Amino acid sequence: MNVLLLRSGNGTRDELGGVLGRCGLAVDVIDSRDADAWLFTGKPYALILLDAAQPAAAHVAIRSIRRSSSAPLLVLTQRDQVADRLEGLAQGATEYLVKPCAPADLVARAWALASGGHGPEAAVLRLADLAIDRASGKAFRQGVDLGLSATLFELLDALMARRGQVLSRAELIKAAWGSSAGERGNMVTVGILRLRQKLDDPFDLKLLHTVRGEGYVLALRNDH
Numbered sequence: 416m417n418v419l420l421l422r423s424g425n426g427t428r429d430e431l432g433g434v435l436g437r438c439g440l441a442v443d444v445i446d447s448r449d450a451d452a453w454l455f456t457g458k459p460y461a462l463i464l465l466d467a468a469q470p471a472a473a474h475v476a477i478r479s480i481r482r483s484s485s486a487p488l489l490v491l492t493q494r495d496q497v498a499d500r501l502e503g504l505a506q507g508a509t510e511y512l513v514k515p516c517a518p519a520d521l522v523a524r525a526w527a528l529a530s531g532g533h534g535p536e537a538a539v540l541r542l543a544d545l546a547i548d549r550a551s552g553k554a555f556r557q558g559v560d561l562g563l564s565a566t567l568f569e570l571l572d573a574l575m576a577r578r579g580q581v582l583s584r585a586e587l588i589k590a591a592w593g594s595s596a597g598e599r600g601n602m603v604t605v606g607i608l609r610l611r612q613k614l615d616d617p618f619d620l621k622l623l624h625t626v627r628g629e630g631y632v633l634a635l636r637n638d639h
Contacts, residue, residue, distance in 0.1 A: 416440055416441070416461040416462070416529050416530070417440075417441050417443065417459065417460050417461060418435060418440045418441065418442045418443070418460060418461060418462045418463070418464060418525065418529060419442075419443050419445065419460045419462070419463045419464065419486075420442050420443065420444045420445070420464045420466065421445055421463065421464065421465045421466065421476060421480075422444055422445075422466040435521070435522065435525055440461075440462075440525060440526075440529065443460075459486075460484070460486050461486065461487075461529040461530070462486060462487050462488075462489065462525055462528050462529035463480060463484065463486050463487070463488045463489070464489050464490075464491060464525070465477065465480070465488060465489070465490045465491065465508075466491045467490060467491070467492055470492070470496070470499040470502070470503070473490055473492065473499075473503055473508075474502060474503060474506050477490070477503055477506040477507050477508050478506055478507070480507070481506070481507035487509045487510075487528035487529065488507065488508050488509045488510075489508075489509060489510050489511075489512060489524060489525065489528055490503055490508045490510070490511050490512070491511075491512050491513075491514055491516075492511060492512075492513060492514065493513070493514050497619045497620045500543070500620070501635075504635065509528060510524060510528065510541065510543070511543070511544070512524060513544070513557065516558070517558060520546070520558060523539050523546075524541065527539060527541065540572075540575045540576065540578075542575065542578050542622060542633060542634075542635065543620060543622065543635050544556050544557045544618075544620065545575075545614070545622055547568070547571060547572060547575050549572065552565065552568050553568075554568060554571055554614075556614070556617075556618055557618070561613045561614060562613065563610075563613060566591050566592070566606065567591075567606065567609060567610050567613065569590055569591040570587060570590065570591040570606050570607070570610055571610060571614065571633075572590070573586070573587060573590030573591065574587075574623070574631065574632070574633035575633055578632075578633045578634060579632065579633075579634050580632065581626045581629045581630045581631065581632045582630050582631055582632065583629065583630040584603045584630055586630070587603050587606070587607075587630070587631065588602060588603060591606060603631075607623070607625075607631055610623065611623055620635075622634065622635065
Protein backbone atom coordinates (compact mmCIF):
# COMPACT_ATOMS: atom_id res chain seq x y z
CA MET A 416 0.00 0.00 0.00
CA ASN A 417 1.17 3.53 -0.79
CA VAL A 418 1.66 5.99 2.05
CA LEU A 419 2.36 9.70 1.68
CA LEU A 420 4.57 11.46 4.23
CA LEU A 421 4.33 15.24 4.35
CA ARG A 422 7.29 16.29 6.46
CA SER A 423 8.45 19.56 7.97
CA GLY A 424 11.86 18.61 9.34
CA ASN A 425 15.07 16.82 8.46
CA GLY A 426 15.62 13.21 9.45
CA THR A 427 11.96 12.24 9.37
CA ARG A 428 12.20 10.58 5.96
CA ASP A 429 14.80 7.97 6.91
CA GLU A 430 13.27 7.28 10.32
CA LEU A 431 9.67 6.84 9.22
CA GLY A 432 10.46 5.38 5.83
CA GLY A 433 12.56 2.65 7.38
CA VAL A 434 9.98 1.76 10.02
CA LEU A 435 7.03 1.71 7.64
CA GLY A 436 8.97 0.08 4.82
CA ARG A 437 9.78 -2.89 7.01
CA CYS A 438 6.07 -3.54 7.54
CA GLY A 439 5.28 -3.50 3.82
CA LEU A 440 4.20 0.12 3.23
CA ALA A 441 5.71 2.16 0.37
CA VAL A 442 6.41 5.74 1.47
CA ASP A 443 6.58 8.86 -0.74
CA VAL A 444 7.97 12.00 0.94
CA ILE A 445 6.98 15.60 0.13
CA ASP A 446 7.73 18.86 1.94
CA SER A 447 4.63 19.75 4.01
CA ARG A 448 5.05 23.42 3.08
CA ASP A 449 3.84 22.40 -0.37
CA ALA A 450 0.98 20.20 0.76
CA ASP A 451 -0.68 20.22 -2.69
CA ALA A 452 2.40 18.84 -4.49
CA TRP A 453 1.34 15.25 -3.75
CA LEU A 454 -1.42 15.64 -6.33
CA PHE A 455 1.20 15.43 -9.07
CA THR A 456 2.39 11.96 -8.06
CA GLY A 457 -0.77 10.49 -9.56
CA LYS A 458 -0.95 7.82 -6.88
CA PRO A 459 -3.87 6.78 -4.70
CA TYR A 460 -2.71 6.79 -1.09
CA ALA A 461 -4.06 4.42 1.56
CA LEU A 462 -2.74 6.75 4.28
CA ILE A 463 -1.34 10.26 4.60
CA LEU A 464 1.12 11.06 7.40
CA LEU A 465 1.55 14.73 8.25
CA ASP A 466 4.66 15.50 10.30
CA ALA A 467 3.91 18.96 11.65
CA ALA A 468 5.94 21.00 14.14
CA GLN A 469 3.49 23.91 14.49
CA PRO A 470 -0.28 23.53 15.03
CA ALA A 471 -1.18 26.47 12.77
CA ALA A 472 0.81 25.03 9.87
CA ALA A 473 -0.72 21.62 10.49
CA HIS A 474 -4.25 23.01 10.32
CA VAL A 475 -3.50 24.73 6.99
CA ALA A 476 -2.07 21.48 5.59
CA ILE A 477 -5.03 19.44 6.87
CA ARG A 478 -7.50 21.74 5.12
CA SER A 479 -5.47 21.55 1.92
CA ILE A 480 -5.34 17.76 2.01
CA ARG A 481 -9.04 17.44 2.71
CA ARG A 482 -9.88 19.49 -0.38
CA SER A 483 -8.56 16.66 -2.54
CA SER A 484 -8.40 13.47 -0.50
CA SER A 485 -10.52 11.47 1.91
CA ALA A 486 -7.65 9.09 2.79
CA PRO A 487 -7.02 8.51 6.51
CA LEU A 488 -4.81 11.31 7.85
CA LEU A 489 -2.45 10.66 10.76
CA VAL A 490 -0.83 13.78 12.20
CA LEU A 491 2.53 13.44 13.95
CA THR A 492 3.25 16.28 16.34
CA GLN A 493 5.59 17.25 19.15
CA ARG A 494 2.92 19.44 20.68
CA ASP A 495 0.22 17.78 22.78
CA GLN A 496 -2.27 20.54 23.53
CA VAL A 497 -5.87 19.36 23.71
CA ALA A 498 -7.22 22.43 21.92
CA ASP A 499 -4.78 21.93 19.01
CA ARG A 500 -5.73 18.27 18.63
CA LEU A 501 -9.45 18.98 18.73
CA GLU A 502 -9.06 21.73 16.12
CA GLY A 503 -7.07 19.41 13.88
CA LEU A 504 -9.68 16.66 14.22
CA ALA A 505 -12.39 19.19 13.40
CA GLN A 506 -10.46 20.22 10.27
CA GLY A 507 -10.35 16.61 9.07
CA ALA A 508 -7.45 14.78 10.74
CA THR A 509 -8.23 11.14 11.52
CA GLU A 510 -5.81 10.64 14.43
CA TYR A 511 -2.90 12.29 16.23
CA LEU A 512 0.32 10.63 17.41
CA VAL A 513 2.71 12.50 19.69
CA LYS A 514 6.45 12.31 18.98
CA PRO A 515 8.69 10.73 20.02
CA CYS A 516 6.65 7.56 19.69
CA ALA A 517 7.48 3.88 19.81
CA PRO A 518 7.99 2.39 16.31
CA ALA A 519 5.52 -0.39 17.16
CA ASP A 520 2.82 2.18 17.95
CA LEU A 521 3.45 4.01 14.67
CA VAL A 522 3.28 0.77 12.69
CA ALA A 523 0.09 -0.31 14.47
CA ARG A 524 -1.68 2.95 13.76
CA ALA A 525 -0.43 3.15 10.18
CA TRP A 526 -1.56 -0.40 9.36
CA ALA A 527 -4.91 -0.01 11.07
CA LEU A 528 -5.68 3.24 9.23
CA ALA A 529 -4.24 2.22 5.83
CA SER A 530 -6.07 -1.10 5.80
CA GLY A 531 -9.37 0.24 7.09
CA GLY A 532 -9.07 -1.84 10.25
CA HIS A 533 -8.53 -5.12 8.37
CA GLY A 534 -4.74 -5.31 8.62
CA PRO A 535 -2.62 -7.23 11.10
CA GLU A 536 -3.32 -4.70 13.86
CA ALA A 537 -7.14 -4.83 13.65
CA ALA A 538 -7.25 -6.21 17.22
CA VAL A 539 -6.03 -2.82 18.46
CA LEU A 540 -8.86 -0.29 18.85
CA ARG A 541 -8.08 3.41 19.10
CA LEU A 542 -9.70 6.69 20.04
CA ALA A 543 -7.53 9.81 20.22
CA ASP A 544 -4.53 8.83 22.41
CA LEU A 545 -6.31 5.74 23.83
CA ALA A 546 -5.44 2.29 22.51
CA ILE A 547 -6.77 -1.04 23.73
CA ASP A 548 -5.15 -4.32 22.74
CA ARG A 549 -7.75 -7.05 22.88
CA ALA A 550 -5.16 -9.80 22.51
CA SER A 551 -3.24 -8.81 25.65
CA GLY A 552 -6.16 -7.32 27.59
CA LYS A 553 -4.27 -4.07 28.12
CA ALA A 554 -5.21 -0.43 27.55
CA PHE A 555 -2.87 2.51 27.01
CA ARG A 556 -3.08 6.31 26.92
CA GLN A 557 -0.15 8.20 25.44
CA GLY A 558 1.66 4.86 25.48
CA VAL A 559 1.19 4.41 29.23
CA ASP A 560 -0.34 1.14 30.45
CA LEU A 561 -3.47 2.01 32.44
CA GLY A 562 -3.16 -1.14 34.55
CA LEU A 563 -6.81 -2.15 34.25
CA SER A 564 -8.26 -5.17 36.00
CA ALA A 565 -9.99 -7.79 33.84
CA THR A 566 -13.41 -6.37 34.74
CA LEU A 567 -12.45 -2.77 33.99
CA PHE A 568 -10.92 -3.87 30.69
CA GLU A 569 -14.16 -5.61 29.70
CA LEU A 570 -16.07 -2.45 30.62
CA LEU A 571 -13.76 -0.29 28.52
CA ASP A 572 -13.76 -2.78 25.66
CA ALA A 573 -17.56 -2.68 25.48
CA LEU A 574 -17.52 1.12 25.37
CA MET A 575 -14.67 1.19 22.85
CA ALA A 576 -16.32 -1.31 20.51
CA ARG A 577 -19.29 1.06 20.23
CA ARG A 578 -17.48 4.36 20.73
CA GLY A 579 -19.68 7.33 20.04
CA GLN A 580 -22.80 5.35 21.06
CA VAL A 581 -24.48 5.52 24.47
CA LEU A 582 -24.50 2.18 26.34
CA SER A 583 -27.09 1.56 29.03
CA ARG A 584 -26.30 0.16 32.47
CA ALA A 585 -27.87 -3.17 31.48
CA GLU A 586 -25.62 -3.42 28.41
CA LEU A 587 -22.52 -2.67 30.47
CA ILE A 588 -23.50 -5.20 33.15
CA LYS A 589 -23.86 -7.90 30.50
CA ALA A 590 -20.52 -6.97 28.89
CA ALA A 591 -18.44 -6.79 32.07
CA TRP A 592 -20.15 -9.17 34.49
CA GLY A 593 -22.28 -11.45 32.35
CA SER A 594 -26.05 -11.65 32.05
CA SER A 595 -26.31 -13.45 35.40
CA ALA A 596 -25.31 -10.23 37.18
CA GLY A 597 -28.86 -8.94 36.86
CA GLU A 598 -29.67 -5.23 37.05
CA ARG A 599 -27.46 -4.27 40.01
CA GLY A 600 -26.73 -0.78 38.76
CA ASN A 601 -24.40 0.02 41.65
CA MET A 602 -21.86 -2.31 40.04
CA VAL A 603 -21.79 -0.08 36.98
CA THR A 604 -21.53 3.09 39.10
CA VAL A 605 -18.52 1.75 40.97
CA GLY A 606 -16.98 0.30 37.81
CA ILE A 607 -17.32 3.55 35.87
CA LEU A 608 -15.85 5.50 38.80
CA ARG A 609 -12.81 3.23 38.95
CA LEU A 610 -12.44 3.26 35.17
CA ARG A 611 -12.50 7.07 35.11
CA GLN A 612 -9.79 7.19 37.77
CA LYS A 613 -7.53 5.18 35.47
CA LEU A 614 -8.71 6.36 32.07
CA ASP A 615 -9.43 10.07 32.44
CA ASP A 616 -8.26 11.56 35.73
CA PRO A 617 -4.53 11.64 34.88
CA PHE A 618 -5.16 13.22 31.45
CA ASP A 619 -6.45 16.56 30.15
CA LEU A 620 -8.56 15.07 27.38
CA LYS A 621 -11.60 13.30 28.87
CA LEU A 622 -13.06 10.41 26.89
CA LEU A 623 -15.67 8.80 29.16
CA HIS A 624 -18.92 10.76 29.46
CA THR A 625 -22.18 10.31 31.39
CA VAL A 626 -25.43 10.81 29.50
CA ARG A 627 -28.00 11.51 32.17
CA GLY A 628 -30.87 9.06 32.17
CA GLU A 629 -29.37 6.95 29.38
CA GLY A 630 -25.95 5.59 30.30
CA TYR A 631 -22.33 6.18 29.30
CA VAL A 632 -20.42 6.90 26.11
CA LEU A 633 -16.78 6.82 25.08
CA ALA A 634 -16.30 9.72 22.71
CA LEU A 635 -14.09 12.65 21.76
CA ARG A 636 -15.79 15.74 23.13
CA ASN A 637 -14.79 19.17 24.37
CA ASP A 638 -17.62 19.61 26.87
CA HIS A 639 -16.49 17.43 29.80
